[in-house]
Amino acid sequence: MKYALFIAVKDLIYFFRSRFALIAFIIMPVFMMLMTGYMFPKMQSNKNMSIVVFSHDKGFVNMIRDSEVEGFTFVESEKELREYLIEEKADAGMIVPENFLKSVLVNKEVAVKIIPSPSNPQMAMSASQGVMTTLGSSLGGSKSQIEVKLENPSGGEFNYYSFMAPGIMAMVAIMSVVNGLAAAITMEKEKGTMDGIMTTPIPRSSIIIGKVLSQTTRGLLQAIVILLLAIFLFGVSIEGSLILTFFLLILGIFSFIGIGIIITAGAPDQESSQMILTSITFPMLFLSGVFFPVEQMPTFMQYLSKAFPLTFAADALRKVMIMGASLSSIRVDVIALTIFAVVTLLLAVPLFSRLTTT
Amino acid sequence: MEEIVIEARNLTKQFKQVLAVDNVSFRVKKGEIFGLLGPNGAGKSTTIRMLTALTKPTDGKAFINGYDVVKEAKMVRKNIGLVSEKIILYDRLTAMENLMFFAKLNNMNTKKAKKRCNKLLEMVEMTEWKNTRVSRFSTGMKQRINVIRSLLHDPEIIFLDEPTLGLDPQTTRSIREFIRELNEQGKTIVLTTHIMVEADNLSDRIAIIDHGKIAAMDTSKNLKRMIDNNETSIIDLDIPNITNPMLSTINELHCVEKVFNKNSEEIRIYMNCDDPLEILITLLKENNIPVKGIKTVEPTLEDVFIKLTGHEMRDNPGKQAENRFENRRIR
Numbered sequence: 176m177k178y179a180l181f182i183a184v185k186d187l188i189y190f191f192r193s194r195f196a197l198i199a200f201i202i203m204p205v206f207m208m209l210m211t212g213y214m215f216p217k218m219q220s221n222k223n224m225s226i227v228v229f230s231h232d233k234g235f236v237n238m239i240r241d242s243e244v245e246g247f248t249f250v251e252s253e254k255e256l257r258e259y260l261i262e263e264k265a266d267a268g269m270i271v272p273e274n275f276l277k278s279v280l281v282n283k284e285v286a287v288k289i290i291p292s293p294s295n296p297q298m299a300m301s302a303s304q305g306v307m308t309t310l311g312s313s314l315g316g317s318k319s320q321i322e323v324k325l326e327n328p329s330g331g332e333f334n335y336y337s338f339m340a341p342g343i344m345a346m347v348a349i350m351s352v353v354n355g356l357a358a359a360i361t362m363e364k365e366k367g368t369m370d371g372i373m374t375t376p377i378p379r380s381s382i383i384i385g386k387v388l389s390q391t392t393r394g395l396l397q398a399i400v401i402l403l404l405a406i407f408l409f410g411v412s413i414e415g416s417l418i419l420t421f422f423l424l425i426l427g428i429f430s431f432i433g434i435g436i437i438i439t440a441g442a443p444d445q446e447s448s449q450m451i452l453t454s455i456t457f458p459m460l461f462l463s464g465v466f467f468p469v470e471q472m473p474t475f476m477q478y479l480s481k482a483f484p485l486t487f488a489a490d491a492l493r494k495v496m497i498m499g500a501s502l503s504s505i506r507v508d509v510i511a512l513t514i515f516a517v518v519t520l521l522l523a524v525p526l527f528s529r530l531t532t533t
Numbered sequence: 534m535e536e537i538v539i540e541a542r543n544l545t546k547q548f549k550q551v552l553a554v555d556n557v558s559f560r561v562k563k564g565e566i567f568g569l570l571g572p573n574g575a576g577k578s579t580t581i582r583m584l585t586a587l588t589k590p591t592d593g594k595a596f597i598n599g600y601d602v603v604k605e606a607k608m609v610r611k612n613i614g615l616v617s618e619k620i621i622l623y624d625r626l627t628a629m630e631n632l633m634f635f636a637k638l639n640n641m642n643t644k645k646a647k648k649r650c651n652k653l654l655e656m657v658e659m660t661e662w663k664n665t666r667v668s669r670f671s672t673g674m675k676q677r678i679n680v681i682r683s684l685l686h687d688p689e690i691i692f693l694d695e696p697t698l699g700l701d702p703q704t705t706r707s708i709r710e711f712i713r714e715l716n717e718q719g720k721t722i723v724l725t726t727h728i729m730v731e732a733d734n735l736s737d738r739i740a741i742i743d744h745g746k747i748a749a750m751d752t753s754k755n756l757k758r759m760i761d762n763n764e765t766s767i768i769d770l771d772i773p774n775i776t777n778p779m780l781s782t783i784n785e786l787h788c789v790e791k792v793f794n795k796n797s798e799e800i801r802i803y804m805n806c807d808d809p810l811e812i813l814i815t816l817l818k819e820n821n822i823p824v825k826g827i828k829t830v831e832p833t834l835e836d837v838f839i840k841l842t843g844h845e846m847r848d849n850p851g852k853q854a855e856n857r858f859e860n861r862r863i864r
Contacts, residue, residue: 367619367621370587370615371615371635372638374585374586374587374610375635375686376607376610377638
């Protein structure tokens with residue numbers, strides 16, 4: 176037992192001697208507390224919720240307009256409804272079937288579909304309740320025959336996982352690339368093989384670009400594995416273009432890789448670089464909207480989430496994969512990711528070259 | 534006129550706390566084997582890293598074939614090959630894959646690179662292992678591949694940082710022979726080592742380096758003459774049970790310069806007088822010190838090192854000669 180104690184004490188001393196480890200050790204729990212404290216907000220009231228409606232039943236449109244119910248926006252087609260959701264002009268969508276009013280009048284069973292927003296699928300649940308009440312009150316008590324169905328944009332029963340899969344895919348690709356890059360560079364430094372590369376007359380930037388290429392390939396392969404698992408195990412489908420999906424994945428990787436390079440080049444050893452990376456990627460997991468919709472967070476955390484490129488990558492991927500968004504409707508995300516990528520890489524490549532020659 | 538291919542001018546490297554290399558200057562002629570001899574941490578590797586453009590000097594300049602190591606690093610790299618202390622090979626790649634990778638970084642086309650690799654593999658008798666992963670090699674085999682890796686682009690100057698560190702005697706011998714062969718082919722070689730014999734046998738000239746400074750630089754012969762000229766005699770005594778009073782008795786003798794314990798039964802005495810043996814024997818008799826054997830020895834580089842630096846060559850250069858119950862000499 177006393178030997179176990181010696182080992183424990185030695186381990187603790189060893190751990191606390193690393194300055195970086197110590198910083199991460201303090202930051203991590205602070206972040207954890209803040210995150211869990213603010214992440215789950217009070218339930219939002221349905222009043223200020225906006226729902227975009229496409230109705231096959233023109234009578235229903237006129238009826239709602241006449242009774243001046245707030246929060247409904249009417250569009251002319253399902254396509255338009257999707258555009259509304261993609262561009263975040265509405266919190267959820269609703270599709271009303273033909274002969275809706277007629278069916279209600281004869282007390283026949285009838286269903287309206289609620290389409291969740293890609294950026295905030297949780298909202299759809301409150302939306303369906305809200306719609307139920309609103310319809311009930313405007314149609315005068317016959318709500319018992321109206322069914323509200325949550326559906327995936329592509330049809331079929333609502334599948335929450337299909338809203339998470341794109342984000343998880345982006346997250347895994349980005350994280351594995353950045354971690355892999357850090358490991359690959361520090362390994363070469365520590366094993367001494369970096370010296371071998373550096374004594375050949377190649378430009379310094381080739382080293383880092385080569386590393387980025389290999390890690391990106393690896394990250395994409397991993398993303399494909401997740402995609403296949405999502406499709407075959409969880410029945411997720413891809414609505415949008417595959418090319419656009421992979422373009423976004425690559426852009427997502429490039430938007431974050433510069434940050435990884437800067438950390439790796441600056442950190443004294445592998446342990447420290449891993450620690451610093453973790454203290455960035457860990458809050459990123461929670462803040463980037465992969466697991467919890469960004470819109471549900473308090474305002475300051477919504478702003479904070481914009482500091483992580485993953486937020487934009489996950490958002491764009493969700494819109495493309497779930498709603499079949501086109502490049503032009505996700506331009507804001509694409510521009511943000513491009514700025515992240517260009518700025519960090521412009522900083523990182525020369526910095527890497529300089530730091531490796533001292 | 535002899536061509537100077539390496540020139541270090543007041544090279545200095547300051548790390549955060551340590552002055553690793555302190556104002557070092559030397560020149561190496563074409564076709565020479567130049568040895569940097571010194572204990573671990575003396576600044577040998579840092580000097581090599583500056584000359585191979587891996588580390589920028591804090592102060593001073595260095596030129597390889599006339600190219601500035603800081604300003605013309607790319608040209609410097611074309612002219613040099615490096616065998617560093619760590620083996621520069623990828624474990625999970627085969628010998629051939631490793632060599633081809635580095636050949637291609639040196640801008641060789643596939644055909645030329647293959648030919649060169651095969652030729653080099655043959656030179657070190659590793660042809661039959663070329664498609665085996667490096668992780669399955671012994672340290673000796675790895676080092677052989679590591680050495681030819683530095684020769685892929687046929688550089689004029691080869692830097693070898695402790696090339697025989699951790700190798701078995703047989704591989705050590707073959708690596709040394711290979712170094713000599715390379716030199717005969719006209720390569721200029723800079724070799725660092727903490728092994729006296731290695732520096733002595735291989736180098737045309739030796740710089741003895743300690744605490745980041747060059748203590749002396751000359752041919753092995755001339756370095757040893759520093760001791761002969763001073764008329765210092767080196768005598769080894771074989772005493773079964775050495776006691777401290779015995780040591781102080783010997784130490785107090787007027788012409789004794791230094792006394793070292795080589796091991797528990799042997800001491801080495803540096804004396805400076807006309808007839809050291811006779812004086813010593815008289816002293817031993819008078820004090821009843823039982824001696825099993827007595828002999829004079831030719832000076833070695835280690836003696837030169839001790840003479841110059843005042844301490845033995847060991848892993849920690851900071852330790853002074855008082856800690857002397859260890860014999861690091863390799864015969």
